Amino acid sequence: MSKIGVFVCHCGENISATVDCEKVAEEASKITGVEVSVDYKYMCSDPGQTMIKEAIKEKGLTGVVVAACSPRMHEPTFRKACSEAGLNPYMCEMTNLREHCSWVHEKGDQTTEKAIDLVRMLVEKTKLNKPLNSIKVPIHKKALVIGGGIAGIQSSLDIANAGHQVILVEKDPSIGGHMSQLSETFPTLDCSQCILTPRMVEVAQHPNITLYTYAELEKLEGFIGNFKATIRLKAKSVDPKLCTGCGVCYSKCPTKKIPSEFNEGLGLRTAIYTPFPQAVPNKPVIDKTNCTYYTKGKCKVCQKVCPTGAIDFDRPDEFITEDIGAVVTATGFNVLKPNFFPEYGYGKYKDVITGLQFERLASASGPTLGAIRRPSDGTEPKKIVFIACAGSRDPAKGLPYCSKICCMYTAKHAMLYQHKVHDGESYVFYMDIRAAGKNYEEFVRRAIEDDGVNYVRGRVARVYEKDGKLIVKGVDTLLGGKPVEIEADMVVLASAGVASHGAEELAQKMHISYDPYKFFAEAHPKLKPVETNTAGIFLCGACQAPKDIPETVGMASGAAAKVIGLFSNSELTREPVVAVVNRIASHEVSTCVGCFLCETACPYQAIVHEEIKNRAGEVIKTVAQVNPGLCQGCGTCVSFCRSKSIDIQGFSNEQMYAEVMAVLEA
């Protein structure tokens, strides 16, 4: 005979404001099998938990129902309390009176009635609960980091320095990401490459890090602690073992006019190339879409000049498979590109450029060696306009969010411009100046007060070209909405940060969720910022939302800490809420007929074939079995099974029916 304890929580006033908690407890006490039923203001508090523990000991309870908030938050709390009092933790259940009842209904008898029904259901279910034991699974202590920007670099180094193996995968020929493209960094104006390149080298030389550049994640299977990652190593057409990085090949390559991705199209590169001189690894790859040999079938100049015979045109893409325990996603972001700003003429006028292009102009490693020059004619712009929020905070364009970094980098751009062009005039059109960060506000003030950048609060309506000048038509809202017109030599758009190309596809490969703008979703916006909803997959940096370098690095270390924490256990404990085949009957009399419909239904490849043998060792039957390590307890197999041979532990058909009947009979 079951002895169930019901504990009704007021949740301060969250539940008791609309639900009569005392009445719920009173009604629950009348249910057959309920030994004790009480209500309390904060059941999760220490006195509340003690109340439960004492009831278990004194009354010899066989099951506990806590009627409180969402089990997402406090199920572990109450299960732990029960376990401390000697009850199997899986004999404790929670019913959600808060999100499912009090928060969504008005105060009244009906609301209380519903609360009573919810309790009744769980009591009937709990009567059928069986003690369960958590599942232990081993962990492969090797991490996969996807993306070799500053986020991926930081995360890899932190994990590797903790003594664990890391595989770092970067889709481009070099690591470094967007940070390697930047000129100086706010708010200190230290050179981006100077602080980044040592880290890049450290990654390449670290004994615990295996670096795969020009590679992409092809497939990810498995689960936390036990992933299997297939990585595509795109054919570089250059054997990295033979290549010495001497550079003869790219100096002789006849295809020289390909817009350089690293220079954001402001410079040119060859078909065989390293993205930039400080690239890691500093060995070239052949861009097959532009190489004359691949497109027209002849050339092979690079092969002829290569002193070590490293060029190999016929090498196909390779695939490698790695067993890993955790994944850190650090795939970064992109900036909005042409056709998004018809009113600003981006793509139509050469001297309307993006902020990232300005970084290349201002960078010592850029196409102009750091001199600010107009892309159209190479002259020095004497009047320059920066347009903040180009795309960001613009619901009409479908991007209602703030890109967060633009206020700061625009101030930096204007400042760098003033430092380099002393007789130049710069204007920044802005909506608000969002300079929240250590020394950020001071930095913007410096741009305005010391460097004389003209800040105009207002939007720009249009940019058009007339007589070689870019006419910027905007409004000054601080002057009572007065229209302003500036004849500029160059316009820089602080274009919105958007999700990285292929982010959606990657998220689907890894089964992690993403927001409407294709940024990856964290598990909890406040308390789980580096976790995803898929256990064992973490994220950091701008793949989650646009963010600056300090925040990215902090987040990357946070994600690394999570991975290191995970790897500090020898094995992993998982909830035993998994499917089982015929858990009561023995295998010989299993009702499973071996149709394996469950196998086709299972999204996690958790169904395995089990051969039942007689004493002579002959196979008499093949039945389904569930690998508890892979099973996520989704229950799809249960609904597919024709002979009702599969059940979910803790959520059996029997228990579900008992819940339904409890409502119907009430």
Next chain:
Amino acid sequence: MEIGFYPGCSLKGTSSEYAQSTLALAKAFDINLKEITDWNCCGATAAHNLNHELAMALPARVLALAEKDGMTEIVVPCAACYNRLTVTQHELNQSEELRDKISEVLQMPLSGNLQILNVMQFIDKYITNRIEEKVVKPFEHKVVCYYGCLLVRPQDILKFDRLEDPQSMDTLMKKIGADSMDWGYKTECCGAGFSVSRTDIVAKLSGKIVKDASDRGAEAIIVACPMCQSNLDMRRPQINSYLQMNIKTPVMYITQAMGLAVGLSKEEVGLKKLFVAPTFA
């Protein structure tokens, strides 16, 4: 081939040359534009500022009449009419309640399935595929295309062309040999309804448009809206006096330019009706 035609008031009055050239151009491509029987006012500015139901009912009656005539597609050259008819059909299709109510007021059924085409959409759909073979006199002039406000707005409903930098007219003009230039005033305001009450404002706003066109050496400003046309053309004396200049750039309907290119005469496209006469045609 026959398609429905809704002229609206302007095309029967101040811009009869727009109607004339549209009909003539269609005819040159063996398309008969058939006027909707017993059509009425589209509601234009007045109604939708004063009474929402009336603003719906007026265009809705036009749509219902077209459906009654058995039309599945209608051409609406006037930008304001096009805007009102399209917005009305969209709103009625959004709300069954509203549609039933309006249908009751009209005492006519309304399916809401009519295809409403502006002149560019009409040309693009029925004429461009045959234009190259038909051009006998390429329109080899420097032009700027002026779209104004109503052709592309509200974007969510009209879903026509790019909001801030429309291209449809430019593309069509290039097809008949014109050098369609980039300029800064494609969608700036012409002063619209202030034409009568505050001509000084129109002179200022339209003045900027005309000046930019003239500065760039345009031989003609190409339009597809009767209101824009009359402000830039009929108000030229006021514009010139505001600018203290004497700008003689003519303002032509796209249908006139295309008509001339396919060999229609000046008279057939109603060129004489323009206040600022084109010197080249």
